[in-house]
Amino acid sequence: MERYKVLVSDPLAEAGLNKLREYFDVDYKPGLPKEELLNIIGDYVALVVRSETKVTKEVIERAKNLKVIGRAGVGVDNIDVEEATRKGILVINAPEGNTIAACEHTIGLMLAISRKIPHAFWLLKQGKWERKSFIGNELYGKTLGLVGLGRIGSEVAKRAKSFRMRIIAYDPFISLEKAKELEVELTDDLYYLLREADYVSLHLPLTQETKNLIGKKELESMKPTAYLINCARGGLVDESALYEVLKDKKIAGAALDVFKSEPIEPDNPLLTLDNVVLTPHLGASTQEAQEKVALIVAEDIIRFFKGEVVTHAVNLPIQVSPEILPFIRLGEKLGKLLAQVVNANPEELEIQICGELANKIETSLASAVVKGFLEPILGEEVNLINALPMAKDRKLKIKEVRTEETDTYRTSLKLRLKTEKGFIELSGTVSRGQERLLKIQDYYLDLALAPYLLIAFHIDKPGIIGQVGTILGENQINIAAMQVGRKEIGKDAVMVLVIDNPVSEEVLNKIKRLENIIDVYYVCI
Incomplete structure (x- = not known):
């Protein structure tokens, strides 16, 4: 693997730095000023940040060689993910790395605000022994309302059970089965949770939908004896509204680890x-x-440059796993083949996931197919990250459907491209680790996809296959395999040849001039 240059612009644990240094030339510059970052970012293929560095659109525009941005933490609100995606830059994070730490800090803040521990310590340092001023509350038997039941919220729930707390959770994306497993009461009514809870703890990402989720109305719905805990993101809470309800003692208190600014x-x-x-x-x-x-971020960056599966991609539209990888490759190859047999402007590409595969995988394969389809036109500019935005920019509609119906094989992938002149259809499958072409238009085949293919639509007449073979032989182009698809004797048919060498324009034109040849395509996969 080539030793690329990596910039680390925020403090990073030595273990991560050492792991990166095994494979890359690492420049460690924590606290890098914005202007210096803008001036040097063009030299690097990877950038590692924590929360201090703001990876803005301006930074990304200057990052001409950047392939990956690693966020050593959970939230990526300091990274312009949309712009990174548009530029085909992978964003990765470490969502599991600080789960226990954030969970324990949440519990710590609950105890600290309930028992007034920091306040008591502060007075004790001043020589004041005031036990009566710090009568607190127990967690035992109280109700904890968790807004968000993801990784951290789930861990908080587990620990809260040891305090014999009743737990209510509001999370539209969590199943009843998961809630039952955690012995949590799941509600779809945020205000019910706010009214019931003695402690409200936030465990959500900051998005347009969750910004200022807890405002004046929500805070005034809480019990006057309740506490608000936030170890997630500052923007989740309207701080002005929070100040007013705390000042007026409309809730008992708040413990915050994060702030709007x-x-x-x-x-x-x-x-x-x-x-x-x-x-x-x-x-x-x-x-x-x-x-x-x-370590999580360092290892994922190494995997990325080795061409291996990245485990914590933020903006990769496909959930890559060893089981899915063969179908991602199939999708790319079919998309690439389709692009090279198009003879009119494309309008809509329909992707059908068929048979057992429809239920076997939850992830989309659209970005893989579209990457393959756009690659012959755009080259290395397109990748799995930016393929769908690029298709959208080109007004190419993408539709993905699933069906349990299939043909010969138990699983297959079908592509149907609508153009201004009609439709083009392909299908393929993966068998014994090999990508295979099963169909072109209405012609059935079963042929391994190879780097070089010659596809000839023709009239099924005696001698036509031999004539094509002769031209290829005269030009030292070896035929490795061949199949013919037809519906009726003497009618339209297609021959697909797997060849060992590239085909020149001159050779292609010779084949096109043969009698009974309708059209010929040289396909490089």
């Missing part, structure tokens, strides 16, 4: 309150978590 502004009014516990985004700040996220 970080570092928190010195004049933030929350700092003036005595019913809060605030920490400077420490959720992932354990030695163990730092090493985990650094």
